[in-house]
Amino acid sequence: MTKSPLLPIFLIVLVDILGYTIILPLLPFYAERLGASPFVVGTLISTYAICQLVAGPVLGSMSDHMGRRPLLIVSQIGTLIGFLILSQATVLWVIFLSRIIDGLTAGNLSLAQAYIVDVTEPQNRAKSFGIIGIAFGVGFLIGPAISGFLAGYGYAYPIYAAAMLSFTSICCTWALLPQARPAASSGDSGPGGRRLGLLEWSSYLEYFRRPELRELLTSFFLFALCFSGFVSGFALFAQRRFFWNGHAFGAKEVGYLFAFSGFLGVILQGGLIGRLVKWLGEPKLVKSGFLAAAIGYGSLAVIYRIPALLATSAIATYGTGVLRPAVTSLITQKASKREQGVVLGLTQSLTSIAQILAPVLSGFLIDRGWLAAWAMFPATIAFCGFLISSHATSMRTAEVRD
DSSP: OOSOTHHHHHHHHHHHHHHHHHHTTTHHHHHHHTTOOHHHHHHHHHHHHHHHHHHHHHHHHHHHHHOHHHHHHHHHHHHHHHHHHHHTOOSHHHHHHHHHHHHHTOOHHHHHHHHHHHHSOGGGHHHHTHHHHHHHHHHHHHHHHHHHHHHTTOTHHHHHHHHHHHHHHHHHHHHHOOOOOOOOOSSOOGGGOOOOOTTOHHHHHHHHTSHHHHHHHHHHHHHHHHHHHHHHHHHHHHHHHOEETTEEOOHHHHHHHHHHHHHHHHHIIIIIHHHHHHHHOHHHHHHHHHHHHHHHHHHTTTOOSHHHHHHHHHHHHHHHHHHHHHHHHHHHHHSOTTTHHHHHHHHHHHHHHHHHHHHHHHHHHHHTTOHHHHHHHHHHHHHHHHHHHHHHHHHHHHHHHO
């Protein structure tokens, strides 16, 4: 058994993210091959998010009583079953079934976060949570590249790879992760992100009643909405807009482009973000992130060449790459230590809502051939975030002067 549970947690999260990012660029093409329209593809992606939103708090509550490790294994087994069903799908409803099963058991990340809370002291948690950020960065670099490479041999191969990684994750949890007693329920759930139940939204409203938190939570939701709109719709948008070596973009090309964005994200998270925070400060960094995202996404409406696509992807990657950590940091600064778990849980729920709404709208626009309108959808959301963050910065400046 390892002395520290953080290494197995890193491996578990990394393997899970790899599985997710392998499926990410492939799923729209896989569903389309079985007759799905872009709107149905958007509904498919939203179905997973709906199931996750419903089941996430339930899994978290069960883990408080039964322990993180058993529920983490259950969650991973659900993901594996979903991948295996997906690999054998020959009709569209089977793909929906696979995503429903995966969504209803999708608690890997939240349970891993809660486990870190259980095994670390409060003063060490922020540093410990950095391992999840590293796992995300590496996963979004390697996963899409694996998907793009294997998709050249057939759509089933990336899914088999994701299933194998999911099985590996189960083995890592079973063999390497020691059982931990859930942290005492003292109202301070720490940065693990305690999520209230689906019917407890009134408890979340109190945070939106606070002006300083309302603007930040709104900014986080706008970030999640524009990013989800891009990620869920880009594959089918690119298929209709871009060509490589005489053929339309497919899972291979989309996978490589996502890997390119992941590579830039690793560079950004690997040291640049800290320097940018010291140089600009987090409020200005949020403004620059929203503006870059608006420019990057909006440019997709008018470009047709691969070099321009790479340039706009780099701009958009900077925007989304700085937004999540900067906005999340500001939110935690405005919440007391006792409230941080619930507030971070709220950001997870806002992300799920964005992942429900954005794919449906993206699919609707692409289904009708409104490609420029699809590009302007996340760009407009990002620009709204820029306006809100600019207003918040102006208000803070005025308060300092007064």
